[in-house]
Amino acid sequence: xxxxxxxxxxxxxxxxxxxxxxxxxxxxxxxxxxxxxxxxxxxxxxxxxxxxxxxxxxxxxxxxxxxxxxxxxxxxxxxxxxxxxxxxxxxxxxxxxxxxxxxxxxxxxxxxxxxxxxxxxxxxxxxxxxxxxxxxxxxxxxxxxxxxxxxxxxxxxxxxxxxxxxxxxxxxxxxxxxxxxxxxxxxxxxxxxxxxxxxxxxxxxxxxxxxxxxxxxxxxxxxxxxxxxxxxxxxxxxxxxxxxxxxxxxxxxxxxxxxxxxx
Amino acid sequence: xxxxxxxxxxxxxxxxxxxxxxxxxxxxxxxxxxxxxxxxxxxxxxxxxxxxxxxxxxxxxxxxxxxxxxxxxxxxxxxxxxxxxxxxxxxxxxxxxxxxxxxxxxxxxxxxxxxxxxxxxxxxxxxxxxxxxxxxxxxxxxxxxxxxxxxxxxxxxxxxxxxxxxxxxxxxxxxxxxxxxxxxxxxxxxxxxxxxxxxxxxxxxxxxxxxxxxxxxxxxxxxxxxxxxxxxxxxxxxxxxxxxxxxxxxxxxxxxxxxxxxxxxxxxxxxxxxxxxxxxxxxxxxxxxxxxxxxxxxxxxxxxxxxxxxxxxxxxxxxxxxxxxxxxxxxxxxxxxxxxxxxxxxxxxxxx
Ligand SMILES: Cc1ncc(C[n+]2csc(CCOP(=O)(O)OP(=O)(O)O)c2C)c(N)n1
Ligand code: SF4
Numbered sequence: 001x002x003x004x005x006x007x008x009x010x011x012x013x014x015x016x017x018x019x020x021x022x023x024x025x026x027x028x029x030x031x032x033x034x035x036x037x038x039x040x041x042x043x044x045x046x047x048x049x050x051x052x053x054x055x056x057x058x059x060x061x062x063x064x065x066x067x068x069x070x071x072x073x074x075x076x077x078x079x080x081x082x083x084x085x086x087x088x089x090x091x092x093x094x095x096x097x098x099x100x101x102x103x104x105x106x107x108x109x110x111x112x113x114x115x116x117x118x119x120x121x122x123x124x125x126x127x128x129x130x131x132x133x134x135x136x137x138x139x140x141x142x143x144x145x146x147x148x149x150x151x152x153x154x155x156x157x158x159x160x161x162x163x164x165x166x167x168x169x170x171x172x173x174x175x176x177x178x179x180x181x182x183x184x185x186x187x188x189x190x191x192x193x194x195x196x197x198x199x200x201x202x203x204x205x206x207x208x209x210x211x212x213x214x215x216x217x218x219x220x221x222x223x224x225x226x227x228x229x230x231x232x233x234x235x236x237x238x239x240x241x242x243x244x245x246x247x248x249x250x251x252x253x254x255x256x257x258x259x260x261x262x263x
Numbered sequence: 264x265x266x267x268x269x270x271x272x273x274x275x276x277x278x279x280x281x282x283x284x285x286x287x288x289x290x291x292x293x294x295x296x297x298x299x300x301x302x303x304x305x306x307x308x309x310x311x312x313x314x315x316x317x318x319x320x321x322x323x324x325x326x327x328x329x330x331x332x333x334x335x336x337x338x339x340x341x342x343x344x345x346x347x348x349x350x351x352x353x354x355x356x357x358x359x360x361x362x363x364x365x366x367x368x369x370x371x372x373x374x375x376x377x378x379x380x381x382x383x384x385x386x387x388x389x390x391x392x393x394x395x396x397x398x399x400x401x402x403x404x405x406x407x408x409x410x411x412x413x414x415x416x417x418x419x420x421x422x423x424x425x426x427x428x429x430x431x432x433x434x435x436x437x438x439x440x441x442x443x444x445x446x447x448x449x450x451x452x453x454x455x456x457x458x459x460x461x462x463x464x465x466x467x468x469x470x471x472x473x474x475x476x477x478x479x480x481x482x483x484x485x486x487x488x489x490x491x492x493x494x495x496x497x498x499x500x501x502x503x504x505x506x507x508x509x510x511x512x513x514x515x516x517x518x519x520x521x522x523x524x525x526x527x528x529x530x531x532x533x534x535x536x537x538x539x540x541x542x543x544x545x546x547x548x549x550x551x552x553x554x555x556x557x558x559x560x561x562x563x564x565x566x567x568x569x570x571x572x573x574x575x576x577x578x579x580x581x582x583x584x585x586x587x588x589x590x591x592x593x594x595x596x597x598x599x600x601x602x603x604x605x606x607x608x609x610x611x612x613x614x615x
Contacts, residue, residue: 052462053461053462053463053464054461054463055461056332056459056460056461058328059471065473066473068469068471071467072462072467073461073462073467074459074460074461074462074467074468074469075459075467075468075469075470075471076328076331076358076459076469076470076471077358077469077470077471077472077473078324078327078328078354079324079327079350079351079354082320082321082324082327082350082351085316085320085321085322085324085325085328086324086325086327086328086331087328088314088321088325088328089286089288089324089325089326089327089328089329089330089331089332089336090328090329090331090332090459092286092312092314092325092329093285093286093312093328093329093332093334093336094332094460097460097461114317114318114320114321115317115320115321115324118316118317118321
């Protein structure tokens, strides 16, 4: 039985609390889903940078469509894949605000490929948090552009045959090639050290925007235990072992200015 | 302000700047590109926002974002581009943010051509995207009128927090005529309280078109419908010409509406008592006025640069009160006064 947020008795000592930027509500994410972890990291970063009152989030279409319920910052909800375009519209008319998109791999690497590449290439002052779980979570586990070769999904019942369905799309590698991007990194969030490292990367990506340097994106290799048909522990291990083989971790682009930022 | 010789596309763009347009996002397409080109210089000059997007899909979503941020924002396009914007139009309608869009209609379907047409009537008035919504659609028939309608479009979009389209066509966009621009208005200094501007000293603002649960979404839809009913009750606009004693009634809008004012003159000279109703809003539609005029007339002639799209709305409004004939030209052909006259004479003879 899980304890619901609102049921925590007041007389208990608080040893670990919500960041101010994260709303005190239960999320709808499945157990073992990385969305919840990364939400918290984004919230902690917003708090640490003291930007809660001037941050605007752009939610995607995907499992994190309701992200706007889980933060205490202003939010809009974009059409599938269009978050970077919507964010560009907000940022260009509100240059004093901090604008971030939060997107899944179907959202960013399939239907929204054009929007993310052009936002990066223009050097739009945006921060993108990109959750790569190699599958379409929300619609019930169909193949994503990031689905691994041979991986069984509800739309690749015999495993992804790359000769037919194409190859895993490597967005960080592609985005790193754009002139307007200043910081593109691929991280993971499957154990404590990698979660800490991902938080640092997210902070750096926000700082890149706040310092007017250019476009920044943090890809986080994630999990979808529900649609991978694994338990949370197995999913974490699978992500760590299998996904990193196809999607090598590391910073694909980091300009000297970004390197100099204190994250 | 003095009159000057202005091209329709430049005129609507400059009128928008003078009405306090803060941001424009667009993608080039004939026959509206001069609007985008004009704004690319003027908005930057004024220290405002101009961005040429990578597609109409991106453009409308940038517009959507800027509208959520609470600024006066617009885009312009033509048929193929409007089709790509349909996704964004629906989201904009569902989340009730004010947006103005100019559509300089060209010949379709498909790539069609770049000649003037009116075949996006149904698209704009009845099915601009998925779900139950309608944009308010204004239909100018001259360069002066499109200038005036830009100001009106912003006013209506903001008053109702809705999508307003200006339905021009290739000839309104491309022709030059003498017209007067409005004086320069300052850009608004504050943003509406519903906009996303950062949750400083207030609860967070969330703008979404998502409403999970059937009852929830029905409530949202009912509110939209209520608003549209208010628009329908208050914002019908049209012009009538010589309708007081008319035996026959012409109905046409935009460029064709303007051509029909010449038809009225010619017909009157020839002794046929004709009047013209020119809708200035395509939605809401002047159905009550059309019914009233049709009841006094022997016959109605609808003229369009389409296969008969507004015709269906006229038929619904007239509801059998008078016989209706249709004259339509397709694919970018603009109907001439004498061909309309010929149909009018036929209608006159048939109904005597
Ligand atoms: C235009 C459009 N096409 C399809 C969908 C259906 N749809 C919703 S979410 C989704 C995939 C989301 O996958 P991903 O971005 O990987 O996010 P996840 O759910 O895995 O977090 C799809 C195809 C939609 N909402 N809109
Ligand atoms: S379906 Fe997958 S991505 Fe969606 S919440 Fe559950 S575990 Fe996370």
